[in-house]
Amino acid sequence: MAEAGSFAEKVKQQADIVRVVGEYVRLKKTGKDFSGLCPFHQEKTPSFTVSPLKQIFYCFGCGKGGDVYNFVMDMEKCEFLEAVKLVAEKCGIPIPRPKERSPEERKENQQRAVLVEMHREAQTFFVKQLQGTLEGKAARAYLEDRGLDKDAVTRFGIGYAPSGGDELLRHLKSKYNEKLLVESGLISREQQGGRLFDRFRRRITFPISNESGKIVAFGCRALGDDQPKYLNSPETPIYSKSNVLYHLDRAKEGIRRQDFAILVEGYMDAIAVARAGISNVVASCGTSLAEQQIKLLARFTRRVVVNYDPDAAGQSATERSLSLLLEQDFEVRVLALPPVGDKKADPDLFIREKSADEYLKLLKEAPSYVDYLISRARQMDLSTGEAKSRAVNFLLPYVQKIPNRILRSEWATRIAQQLRVDEPVLRAALSKAAAERRGELKLQPELVGRAAKPVERRLIRMLAEAEGFRQDLAQRLQNAQLYHGLETEKIFAALVIASLSGQPVQAAEVAAVLQERDRRLLFEILFEEASEPTWEEALSCIEALQHRQAEQELAEVQRSIEASPTGPDLRDLLTRKQELMRRLAAAR
Template sequence: MALKASVDIVRVISEYVRLRKAGVNYVGLCPFHAENSPSFHVHQARQFYHCFGCNAVGDVFKFVQSIERITFPESLKLLAEKYGIPLTESNFKGGLDSAARERLTLLDINQNATKVFKHQLRNSNEGKQALKYLQERGLTEETIEKFDIGYSPGSFNTIVRQLSEQFPLDLLLKSGLILASESDSRYYDRFRRRIIFPIQNESGKIIAFGGRILGEGQPKYLNSPETVLYSKSRTLYGLNQARGTIRREDFAILVEGYMDCIALHQSGVTNAVASCGTSLTEWQAKLLSRFSEKIVVNFDPDSAGAAATLRSLNIFLESNFKIKALVLPGGADPDSFVKKNGAQEYRCLVEKAPSYFDYLLDRAHQENDLKTVEGKIAAVNMMLPCLLRIANRIERAELIARLSQFLGIEESILREELKNANQNREKPVITRSRIKKELKPSEKYLLKAILENDPTAGEMLRKLSISQDYIGLQSENIFREIITMYQEEGEISLKVLHEKLQSDIDKDFLNQALFTELDPEQALRCLEGIQRQKTEQEIVLLQEKIKQAELSQDFELLVSLHSRKSELKRMMAG
């Protein structure tokens, strides 16, 4: 077949899968099943592909059929159009089957409907109001044309009248553009008094429509129903326009709505795509992964956007993306921000956007009172599902350590909960009983001695006040209140101390100290134990700084840090 000889399978598949050369062949992650190690092989010389993971095999036509979910004749037509190769009747061997004919007719219906909507935008009185609205939103003529934006007027049968003479009513119904009345035999338009955003697949074919109400009315946005052409869970708005930039820059920006996506493209940020009112799905993540596995999620900062961001992060983590999460300042959405501040400022924020984990830590801090047990439980239960989805064990261990330090929860508890959830295939959940933390013995003994009015209590508090060795300890807040009370009152009131402690955790630590057993010898050694504990903590922090200095190759700082670490170790040994 002349068409097959004219199309290179590597070139075609590279539009969908990121391939790398391996000897005389090419390999990549299979687009037909989930995998972390490449098992999908493309043989350029013999012009076929084979996946050793799911046994998918075939030539260039079979690949296009499978990836686009179309029939064989449609794959011929798609490749011929894309690569400018003339297609003769002999290529079809008897013509299109009924399913292929229906799909091609539906594509033709959508193309003609788009022309109707664009004509209405420019020529009808209602359309001119819609055009004025779009211009007030800052869209240029070039952008309106680039995204084929149109308008569907309020009359109930514009599309019915315009297209029913060209296409049978049953196919117009299947396209989702019209509906049948339940009360009589009439048909009416699905989209009325709405600005129309045609939705293209990644090949540029119009497969559906989204409509925004002009003025008041509900729903604000209305999408086409599921059809043989359109699956909402498998489609990303703007991907056809963004795919080239995503490949070149090796990352995509995911936003919520049509206008967010369009505004970014107009400003020159052309690697943006939109989920358009649907929670991100595994299919959409897989679709994006054909072009890059790096993503910046930039949803609206409201509660719905925050919830959608969390769901999206979990999906991207399961698909092994490198993820950043961007929250724009001042509660702005991408559309309003880029119009006010420009593309350069937006790009700077994208570049500086925190990793998904830092974003989650910040949310945990903002949304929960981390001084309380309940706040810690809520925070850790938000974070654990994300940790469970991290396949790399080294990365997971590092993040567990960070979460443990951030929340003050023992690593062993977090690791055990993740292990149980993984074995039982359940959502990891930490309960109040699991999060309870034990105060270190040296802190318990020192608190016990002070609170029981040990003869040396005053001297110990004076030394602590000067050395501030209590700072950074689990019981820091308790010691601070005790020192302040003793300096002001000359004595410690257990009742007043309990009232001053705001955190449930601090109150629990205080009770642990009060109910511990203490002998005189332990009381004498407890201050020394606190000082040793403080020194050990400083050594741990120094080691972290040494790692960072090594990465940044700051040799002067490295010398200083190692010197301080050696000094502390000598103090502990002496």
């Protein structure tokens, strides 16, 4: 961990933020800084600024700001360590090979590598079985009937597991021992007798890849009436269903580019949508979306269109997924496809029977999840007060998960109107849900810049930049508690701690510990035009804060005197008043 930290610091010191940002944004030199159109929000006039001196960026429009790692993490939707690697690669800095911590770890890594290779070989085997065998002919006919031509089959690596029961086993066992074969999930062992056999038999195979594109599992569909209809790989050292989204390795660039993902249930749905020219689609491979899958998706976007199957299981899965997505603050829409004739339509059927253009049109019109849920509630019996109560109770948990309080209130009102909820008790329940988000203690402060006094802004700038006297300044401010009670107190506190640490102050690291509006104010101050600071100016600013502190204390003393003109503390208050008045007079 320490090695990773020291390498990250080394990369940061050597990286040029202007060069890195310039790969994404067309920058123009403006004075000491560079400016351009912000990549994080739509704008016509540049409000995005990069400082080569401070090695930070800030957008005065949307408030995004930070160092080179923050920028790459936001642009690439990646974690910190991945951002360090990307910046190092962009700057031509060699990346050290990670040290394996123990023989056990080396053994585990070797085992994972072998299992990945085994899956690669299994994929080659399944593809050959589909394309080059007599038994594979029926599977080819089935795929053609589903609208998948040879190019599509090749593009998505679709194969066939033969019915024999031991053909893959015979293909692999000359290279791998029994323990590895079973651990791979490709081969199963009978509980009685211990005989080994192929897990997948007489099934269409769909390779499941991890984010980096390595095959780690298979999803398989029965060719005939065998049960279960769908059978996936079990959990293995290289595969955990909750950590993988089907097609993400191919979809992630499209998701980043379009800033939303389409979430479907199965492989055929994902393939159909992708073949329609819509690259940003992933499948949860079943009706249960896992929290880890959502966190994986969050690395690329926070906007999702859920398009699960329209049957009862799919509707239940949609509602479960909504709860999980909303808890992770996703912006969610729901696409509920209309029937095709007398058939309920999943994405695959809809695109085959209708068209890709019709699907794309409905995708663009997909309503907010709240509209979807209201339409679901309106399908319930609403003829009695008790029935309306059930409908409202169905909606309340989702109202509580809306992040913004104003939006919660608007949706609560809309629900009451659309469900014709007139009963005071039900309206009160909706109002309460609108007022109290589960897990929320208070409203977020408005994310707008605040006015900080010029003297505060100047001192903040000095603490961030005045290498020669930063520590002395921080010590004086801390000893006299001059920033206590100021609106900028938390900014001062963070900068004072950083200044007294004896290490160079990194503006982005200071900003990272601040609340959003303090963070934005700090960046705004750091990007202001300013002259070189001097110690004399610092002393003058300290005197100004002391003067303001004395004025505030004098006002408090005067209020105390007026509140209790005959109180026991009157003499002490009058003495303190005289001291403060003398101090203020001497400072004039």
